[in-house]
Amino acid sequence: MNKKINVSKYIWNSIFVVIVLVLLFVPPAKAYVIQGLMQMGLFKPQVTELNAQKPADLSGIKFKDAEGNITDLGDLKGKVIFLNFWATWCPPCQAEMPSVEKLYQQFSKDKNVVFLFVDADGNFEKSKKFMDRKKYNLPVYAIGGYIPEGIFKGALPTTVVFDKMARISYRGEGAANYSDKKFLDFMQKLSDM
Template sequence: MGILIGILTLYWLGIKRKNMENLKIWLRKNASTAVLTVLFIIVLVNKDAKAWLMRQVASTGILNSSISEPQKKQNNAAKVSYTGLMLKNEEGKIVDTSALQNKVVFINFWASWCPPCRAEFPSVQKLYDQYKNNPDMVFLTVNLDDNVSLGKSYLKEKGFTVPFLTPAGNIPDILYSGSLPTTVVLDKKGEIRMQHIGVADYSKDSFYKQIDELLREKP
């Protein structure tokens, strides 16, 4: 970073031709350093570049969260009251949360300006494609952009077809504490079996197997 600042300072001060030649010589000798510096700057300022880098890290599996075993004792289980979760669909209509009863529910809170959200969204789409026709599985991909049109534009631009939902009231703290992205998986009893904050890869076979196990469980 210090090298790049030094180069820019010389430029804006109106360096002479001789100094420019010296600069060219330095760049030839330190080409790899200059390239890495430029790439670092691009990653810092470009949301898609950040998302790509995070996606490579997530693909290793080191950031992933696993679905937990069911709680044996009811008083130890974190359950969600669907009546406290109010959402609107893309047309602005309130979602009937009673339809979530006895379903495995995948909830993802995201925003278009959030690089980690962008990084994991392709895997969320793949998960959706894998289970969208399963009658026992429901996807709630909840957009938290201040400007709803930005979220819609992002999905359209990238060709994502997951449900576009927005909050129609306060989001229960048990589901979302303010960090993006946040992903929650509920079993058929409404118990939280996974809650992951940060980027992850949900398109791995290992995660599909965990979802399949949840789908086989009885309400």
Template sequence: MKLKKTQLVNIAIILLLALYFFTPIGFKAKVYLNRLISHNPVPVEERAQQILEDYDFKLVNSNGSSVNLSEHKGDVIFINFWATWCPPCVAEMPDLQLLYDAYGEKVTFLFIARDKKEKVSNFMMKKKYN
């Protein structure tokens, strides 16, 4: 049985979609595409900035110690909600590492993930993020 050209194209499209959606190669492709299409950050206008009123926000850091946002009251705080399985989150991490490297002494950085601690630690170590 000989396949028609359109059937071959359809099979190729199905295979590419399967690779994109169901394999680690697809995850890497999504991260790469997110890095390509992401916009450069722009400053938030002062009138659009918000002052946090309630600082009773409890977290656990990567060392397992308890952290309360009230410890950083009055500081400039950067909060990023992310996950190791999220392609846009993974795509922005290299730039956030550069931001941390540049402003880590002047800004409090809080990266909040709901992944298991081991998964986050392995991700951070593998990518050499601090």
């Protein structure tokens, strides 16, 4: 009887260790767990009422697309800018992508809102394969020059939303559910301003 308990205990400990190792070393598995937690209501972006923050000078903050076209954030003043830094190997980035895709689909036809999904690795071939495999339609960019630390400090994923006056209205590091109703309402409010 005692041997039976020890064998059972050994099996359960082994299963636990395997699960922990999979979560540590298999990014899609970790992303799947984070997505599940998002579905349960965790990882909601913390949006607050807009404050009277000083507009940022976005001139010279540049990003390039796969065709080599350059987008300068300074040229986008008057539009809401949703800027997301991510990487294909990043589990939290993978976890938030379905919600980011839903947000993009909701606002992609809104002429007041611009989306920039910046692959921090700048590997367009790899990011295009990732987007195609996942059936995402997100416009991918790479960093095209200096990025101020107030916008991107290197943590992935990082999302920054600028209002039409170039004020940072939202900045979040880590995975978040951007298809959350509160965030959708926040984006609509920015678009309508």
